[in-house]
Each structure stands twice: as C-alpha cells, then as structure tokens.
Amino acid sequence: MTPPVYESSDAFVLGLDAQDPLRPFRDEFLHVASASGAPAVYLAGNSLGIQPRKARKYVQMEMEDWERLGVEGHVHGRHPWLPYHELLTDQVARVVGAQPLEVVVMNTLSVNLHLMMVSFYRPTRERFKILIEGGAFPSDQYAVASQARFHGYDPKEAIIRLEPREGEDTLRPEDILEAVERHGKEVALVMMGSVNYLTGQAFDLRAITRVAHAQGCKVGFDLAHGAGNLKLSLHDDGPDFAVWCSYKYLNGGPGSLGGVFVHERHARSPELPRFEGWWGHNKATRFEMGPTFDPLPGAEGWQLSNPPIFQLAALRASLELFDKATMEALRAKSEKLTGFMEFLLDRLPAGFVTITTPRDPKQRGAQLSLRFKGEPRRLLQRLSTAGIICDFREPDIIRAAPAPLYNTYLDVFRFVKALEAHALE
Template sequence: MTEASMRFEEGEGFARRMDAEDPLRSFREEFLFPQSPQGEPLVYLAGNSLGLQPRRAQQYVQEEMEDWARLGVEGHFHARRPWLPYHENLTGQTARLVGALPLEVVVMNTLSVNLHLMMVSFYRPTRERFKILIEGGAFPSDQYAVASQARFHGFDPKDAVLKLEPRAGEDTLRTEDILETLERHGSEIALVLLGNVNYLTGQAFDMKALTQAAHARGCRVGFDLAHGAGNLRLSLHDDGPDFAVWCSYKYLNGGPGALGGVFIHERHARAEGLPRFEGWWGNDKAIRFQMGPDFVPLPGAEGWQLSNPPIFQLAALRASMELFDRATMPSLRGKGDRLTGYLEFLLDRLPSGFVRITTPRDVKARGSQLSLRFSKDPRRLLTRLSEAGVCCDFRSPDIIRAAPAPLYNSFQDVYRFVKVLESHARD
C-alpha cells in the first residue's frame, strides 16, 4: 500500500497498530537512542542532520583497534578484514543503495572534498560555455564550492554561477522553470549541479528528466545526494548523471564527519584524457606497490581515489550499510512515505495558521523530511520539544525540519511529536 492510498486515523491506537504491523520494526532495535530528560529514548527526528549510532558500529571499530594492536602494519594484509582492500567491503552495498554498478561507486573523503574533485574533471569551462547552474537555496558549502571553482578558472562568480529561484510567493522550484532555464541558457552552461533533495525545503527533483534535458544541451550534470542517499530510492546508472557525491553521516548513520561517497557514470570509467587530480590509491592495483612514477588510473570511480582510507570510519559505516542492505531501499522508501504521510495528516489537523508545510505534498517530490514554518514563537517551541524529549533540527528564523527516518523511527514517534506541537498551539 502506498502513502497516497493509505487512510490515516487520529489517535494513538492507530500509531500503535501501524508499528505492530510494520515489517521493518525490528531495525529500530539496531540503533542506540539518546535519552530524554525523563530517561526515555528521544523521539529522534534529526536523522537528516546526524543519524543515530548503529549498535554494531562500536564492535566493528573495536575489532579494527584490536587488529591494529595485535598486528601493526601487517593488519593491511592479515586483519580479520584486511585493510588494504577494506573499502571494497562497502562497494556492493553502496552500488545497491544508489542504483549503480559497482564500477561506478567508491566510498572516500568527505562530501565537499569529493565535490571539488568531481568539478576538476567535469567543470571544464570555455569562454562561451562557463556557467554553473545551481539552486539559489543550495546548501552553503555547495555555493562556496562552485563560486571558488569559477574563480579558480578566472571567472567572476556573479557571471558564472546561475541560480534557480522559486517563483514569487512559492517555496520550491518548478520542474518546468528549471527546464526553461536550460532551454534559454543551455549553450552557456558547463555544469548543472543540483541537490537531489534540497536541504531546507525537502524538495526532491526529477533527476532523470533534468539530466536528459541538460545533456541534450551539452551540459555536464552532477548531483549532491547529501539528503538523498539512504533517503530516496535512487537509480543513478539509469538516470545517467555524469557524477554524484554524498555524505554518510545523515540518513546513512556513519557517524559525525563520516566518509562520503562518489558515483561516476560507467561511460567515464575509462575515459582517457579526462582531467583529474591523481593520488596513489587511485593507481592500478597491479602496479601500485611498484612505486613507479607514472599514474595508471583504476577503471571506474576507484580511479579518483587519492589516499588510503581511514579504516575506523569505514568500519563504523559498514555497520549501517549492512542494515540498509538487509532492509532494502524500496522497503525503506515505502515505510518512509507512510511515516511522512502520517506526519502530514496529523499536522493538517492542528489549529489553522499555526504551521505551514513548505515541503511538496507530492510524495514523488520529497523523501523523509517535512520542513515546517511556525507562526507562534518557534524558538520557544524548539525548547518545549527538547524538554518533552523530541529532537528536531531548527533553521532560523522559523523553520523546524522533522525527518522520520524509516530505519529507526516509528509511527508513535510521529504521534508524540505532533502532540507536543498541539499543546504549544493551544497554549
């Protein structure tokens, strides 16, 4: 049953019944919840900012600590999971998560580092075609990255960075307006870079349609999946962007500052002459330890690696990726649609004018996040939520982002959150 076809009901009994019937309910026990002031697990709706710790993360990191103590440098070859190829433990899981071929993905670095590495290869401006198309409301780090890349190539960001803005009085972008911008400015655009889910509004974009339209006009296409990986059901290979990058500390629960991921489409896997920054770990494994002077890139995304990865971070991320692989993204997205739809249903029954949902109502244009604008003392509301054992994310001046993550959130979490809102609205 889809969210759109479900019939939601008011009352805690419905939430309890939905949790009892949830085939993914056991995954909640795989995570450690911070405690509320009352000593109860938090209603944690901030997984779009930092995901919870998987129970097995500490064990997996501790195993590598023990192998380091026991083996020293020999752990690269003789650890329980040898460190030299350790990142390959996550390759298949990552490919399934984002709808890609194993050749097309690699776990490495952090998001902004990877974004810059990708723009080295895929932002190749000329005098005629030098612009970068982004959302006006893109995450600041992305805005800084594209502006600095434009300046690096000798362009003024005021001329080179083309920003998409919603229509007057609207919160989100219309697909037809993005397509019209591509039609009008396509010959000037070198790179289209969009967050496939906008961090502030929660809007999800039609990646395939936008990729096809941009490619038809000769533009390269990349996506920032910071709020999409582990949230949306993705099909990167079939959708066909040139690249994508993401972090792993939000929906993917890899821990603070966790390693990011990269997708590079198969058509670029062996592209000779494609500029890139080169590093030892991207060199052909067959000759890596010959220490030769010439760089021979590995085929696929691995060829963009620079340095050997941090094993402890990989171990922590592996604990979460195993859960995603077991649950599967189609099942998680189905539950996510039901949770988010239930949240929307309850919010619509709060007193008129108290809260406005700025995230699209169309389930195809969002994931597990609703961005909420409050008319009644939003900062005091945030304090009240915290005192009641509810953790959300606040963005000045009046936006609370609530993200019911389907791996560990429940329908009762959603119900408890809205009951606190209701109490605040009626005071």
C-alpha cells in the same frame, strides 16, 4: 495508487507499528536518551543519524587488529585494511542505484565535489556557467563559486541560481527544466542537490539529466539528503557524477566518509583531467611505486589516499542494515511515515504551522520543513524538553525527518501531540 487512510488515535498508531515489517530494525540502533532517560523521539536523522549497535563492535575489531598486528593488519587483519573499502562497494552501489564500478566511499562531500568539478567543470569561452539551486546548501554554493574564480570567471557572471517564483517556497519542476533549456548553451555544468536541505524538496534527477545532456551540459548531483532517503537510480538516470555524505540518513557517524558516483561511460577515460593520488592507481602495480599514474577504472580511479579504516568500519555497520532492509522497502515506509506526519499536522489549529515541503510524495523524502506561528526557537526548546529532537535552520524553519530504519509511527504521533499542546495554550 490509492493514498493511505490515516486516523489520529492511539489504537491506530499502535496498529501501524505492529504491522510494520521494518520494525525490528529499530532495535539495531542505540537511541538518544531524553532527560527522563527514556529514548528520545529523534527526528533529526536528516542532520545526523543515530548509532548502529554494531558500529562500536566493528570499530573495536579494527582497533584490536591494529594493537595485535600493527602494519601487518593491512594484509593479515580479520578484514585486511588494503581492500577494506571494497567491503562497502556493493552495498553503497545498491543504496544509490549504481553499478559497483561506478561508486567508491572516500573523503568527505565537499572534498569530493571539488574533485569531481576538476574533471567535469571544464569551462570554455562560450560555455562557462554553472547552474545551481538558489537555495543550495552553502558549501555547494562556496564550492561552485570558488571553482568559477579558479578558472578566471566572476561568480556573479558564471553562476546561474534558480529561485522559486515570487511568493513560493519551492521550485516548480517545469521551471527547472525550462531554465536548463534556456541557458543550456552557455552552461558547462548543471550542479544541483537531489533534495534541498532547507525545503526538503526532491528533484527529478532523470528529467534534469536528460534535458541538460540534450543541451550539451555536464550534470552532477549532491546527494547529501538523498542517499539513504530516496530510492535512487543513478546509473539509469545517467548524470556524469554525484557526491554524498554518510552521516545523515546513512548513519555513518559524525564527519563520516562521503561517497562518489562516476557514470560507467567515464569509467575508462584516463584523458579526463583529475587530481591524482596513489590510491587511485592500478592495484596490481601500486606498490611498485612507479612515477606514472595509471588510474583504476571507474570511480576508484579518483581516489587520492588510503581511507580511514575506523570510519569505514562504522559505516559498514549501517550499510549492512540498508542491505537487509532494501531501499525499496525503506522508501515505501518513509512515504507512509511522512504522509502520516502531514496528516496529523493538517489537523492542528489553523494558522499554527505551514508545511513548506511539497505535498507530492514524489517531490520529497522523509523531511518536512515547517514554519510555525510565533518563535520557532522557543518551540524547538520546548520540544527538546519533552524529549523530541528536531533541528532549526535559518531563517524560521524547523525540520522534522522520520527515518524509516529506526523511527516509528508512535514517534510521529508523539511529535505532533507535543505541537498540539503548544498550539492550544
């Protein structure tokens, strides 16, 4: 595919936005205001997405049914609460490239990760190690270390951390696969992110899964920065499980519910160890209140408790937009948006900024991680004053992520123009 040809001019940027087939989706969101009252340039959707317009309406609808019906809302509400989570199943399955049987919206990411490791981290004397990215999100690192300790292993011996080569910021894909092959016979679980939170590097889930399974390892992925960002194909790629949150690219709101993928081949495996709860029990007999757990087939069988309806309602408002836009179209725009940002950043004065995210679009999502000459926190504050919202991650990275559902090419242009003004002072 021929790479896009970009220009740095007002007319070119306005032309890109005018021709953007996804442009109407921007109006489906409530935009964060800058100090002037105008919509801010919001490039922090990799941390917390903005609010869909219908989220308030959908939550209010359930508030009204609670007021009007009380407990009867479970069966007589406009969207009955007992099966409410099923309204999201097909939509989220399409977002992550799964079959509906393989996904469920429940809990939060780290809770789900622990629940999955109960089933899929089954260490033995010969095979007890967990392989992760050295720079994985801290919660993932805490989770795998605590699981190793729970099973009686010293994390220093049980955790294999993949680190970039000296002087490099990201992992080379071939080094990941080589490490899996080299350590595979002692690894019980390969547990990696789909996109690294700090570097923005996206990993080849299919290749990692293939090599790890060939070595006899179980495979799981944290899709916190992948769901709603990359065009995923979990069913075809074949990992054993995946988990994600929904408050970043999926715009579910602060602390919103997470999701779980369990591959179809495990759908009817009641012998898999798991923590059991009544919401994962056979729906046909759930209210008979019997003493023996009868798990639902698929990912639903890992549910513990009935879910919070208001959070589901808010997330439903966003997933409807993903369904209309399609991940294929969103990913195509995302590559162009991020490529345009890269093009503009490369035109800034030499030495002012370094892009630490891979240049290859196949190895990144929407986020570019940027290292600036000087004090990044001061620059971040200056951007905020100018109505531009990014975020900072230790030790020295500013992350900027144009989300294709609501960001424009003009947003990207304004962001880099503000950087240029700072660089030329």
